[in-house]
Amino acid sequence: MSYFGDIYKGIKTLLTGMSVTGKYFITARKGAITQQYPDNRETLKMFERFRGEVVMPHDENNEHRCTGCQKCEIACPNGSIEIIWDRQIDEETGKKKKMIDQHIYHLGMCTMCGLCIEACPTDAILWAQNYENSVYDRSQLTKVLNQSGSKLKAGVED
Amino acid sequence: MNISLNITKTITELLSGFMSEGAANIGAMVTIALIYLAIFAVAGLYLVLLERKVAAWFQLRIGPNRVGPWGLLQTMADALKLVSKELTGTVKADKFLYNLAPYFVIVSSLMALSVFPFTQDFQAFDINIGIFFLIAISSLGVIGILLGGWASNNKFALIGAMRSGVQTISYELSVGLSLLTMVLITGSLQLSEIVEVQKNGWLIVQGHIPAVIAFMIYMIAGTAETNRAPFDMVEAESELGAGFHTEYSGMKFAYFFLAEFINMFIIAAIATTVFFGGWLSPFGITESIPWLGVFWFVGKTLVLVFLMMWFRWTFPRLRVDQLLTLEWKYLLPLNLLNIILMALIVWLNLTIQF
Numbered sequence A: 001m002s003y004f005g006d007i008y009k010g011i012k013t014l015l016t017g018m019s020v021t022g023k024y025f026i027t028a029r030k031g032a033i034t035q036q037y038p039d040n041r042e043t044l045k046m047f048e049r050f051r052g053e054v055v056m057p058h059d060e061n062n063e064h065r066c067t068g069c070q071k072c073e074i075a076c077p078n079g080s081i082e083i084i085w086d087r088q089i090d091e092e093t094g095k096k097k098k099m100i101d102q103h104i105y106h107l108g109m110c111t112m113c114g115l116c117i118e119a120c121p122t123d124a125i126l127w128a129q130n131y132e133n134s135v136y137d138r139s140q141l142t143k144v145l146n147q148s149g150s151k152l153k154a155g156v157e158d
Numbered sequence B: 001m002n003i004s005l006n007i008t009k010t011i012t013e014l015l016s017g018f019m020s021e022g023a024a025n026i027g028a029m030v031t032i033a034l035i036y037l038a039i040f041a042v043a044g045l046y047l048v049l050l051e052r053k054v055a056a057w058f059q060l061r062i063g064p065n066r067v068g069p070w071g072l073l074q075t076m077a078d079a080l081k082l083v084s085k086e087l088t089g090t091v092k093a094d095k096f097l098y099n100l101a102p103y104f105v106i107v108s109s110l111m112a113l114s115v116f117p118f119t120q121d122f123q124a125f126d127i128n129i130g131i132f133f134l135i136a137i138s139s140l141g142v143i144g145i146l147l148g149g150w151a152s153n154n155k156f157a158l159i160g161a162m163r164s165g166v167q168t169i170s171y172e173l174s175v176g177l178s179l180l181t182m183v184l185i186t187g188s189l190q191l192s193e194i195v196e197v198q199k200n201g202w203l204i205v206q207g208h209i210p211a212v213i214a215f216m217i218y219m220i221a222g223t224a225e226t227n228r229a230p231f232d233m234v235e236a237e238s239e240l241g242a243g244f245h246t247e248y249s250g251m252k253f254a255y256f257f258l259a260e261f262i263n264m265f266i267i268a269a270i271a272t273t274v275f276f277g278g279w280l281s282p283f284g285i286t287e288s289i290p291w292l293g294v295f296w297f298v299g300k301t302l303v304l305v306f307l308m309m310w311f312r313w314t315f316p317r318l319r320v321d322q323l324l325t326l327e328w329k330y331l332l333p334l335n336l337l338n339i340i341l342m343a344l345i346v347w348l349n350l351t352i353q354f
Ligand code: SF4
Pocket: A054, A075, A076, A077, A078, A079, A080, A081, A109, A110, A111, A112, A113, A114, A115, A116, A117
């Protein structure tokens, strides 16, 4: 008799499945998980978790928090970050010290994994909230994150 | 030619005012064909849209909502895009068969539409072997699929086409036998007659238990006939690219696509006519206004179409061997038993009549 038992079980499980999807269908209008494309540019408030591109914020004195420690460069799994640094004389102490020259970020290679941001000990880099990052020339995707003439904010290294 | 063409009659009379009788006949047929073509090309496009919307709702998404209000023009735009696309093909393809295949598929599905009684007098071709004609026509489409798969000279397409052959030949049996079960009650193959019989209660009520079983078997086999998920072994995006239409592009691809959706409509329309009383309203509430029959017919059909979409977005796909096991070990024996049961019920007069 397992033949008819199988048929009964088959129909029962199929109906169970249909009731589950049926419930989804009825509640779809309220619980849609799709996010709409952000058309409302003026009033737009992006989400905390949104990952646009990696940026390095500067304050009003053109100072950033990057010490040039290269931890982000090592953390990046696909080599999207290049730190160019050199040793210069520190004016205050008169000693030689490692300083950042350029923090180069290849947006075109970045997978938005966020490992660099987690790795940074001084929170010098973070996620921007912009979108529509496409450009017409690949070279525009290579960005220098520290602005020219900027320097390390005092006290970050302590 | 002594066939009765119900809606054509009016047009023939109109045309014969200024034409000879033969010319008027042909003129009427061409007019009807063009009207049907226009209506169902658009209806097919909207079925595609419906499918996409329903799929989105089942998956808690929003679905197409950009082109036109609520995305209503989305599939129109898609069709326009497909028309303007280049028709590509493989170098070693059998050019003649390759180009012929889509037309086989689309013409056979459009032909089947001609016999449906949408309402009392709105039927292009009231042939006395209606059901038989429908079964015959609906199995013609598979030739197009086989040709398309063979002529593309592509392994994936060929595998898809062969699967389609296996599937359609197997499930054709179940479709035929389940409809035969219902023909035992009606005693006629003519679709208008079948609807007439149902004035004493829809056949699914008249035939009660065996009719419900026949309906379930019909819906399963019908879904398999249209090559839709969970029976989409033919297209099988995950393992065959797109199956038999891998090599098609532009409008030829659109024909295959449209035919699939028109076939879905046809399967639902046959079920409406045979099980749910066609254009008859429930309890005869709008009997005095015959043209409302169209709305009842289309409404019931759309409910069944929705049921098929519900299947598609719920059930996991079958393997080829499971597909054949389901047909030959379960559906077919059950179907034969069901016919005997129905015969007994009709013989002993146990049908429910109002
Ligand atoms: S987000 Fe990931 S991939 Fe992008 S720069 Fe940082 S570590 Fe590299």
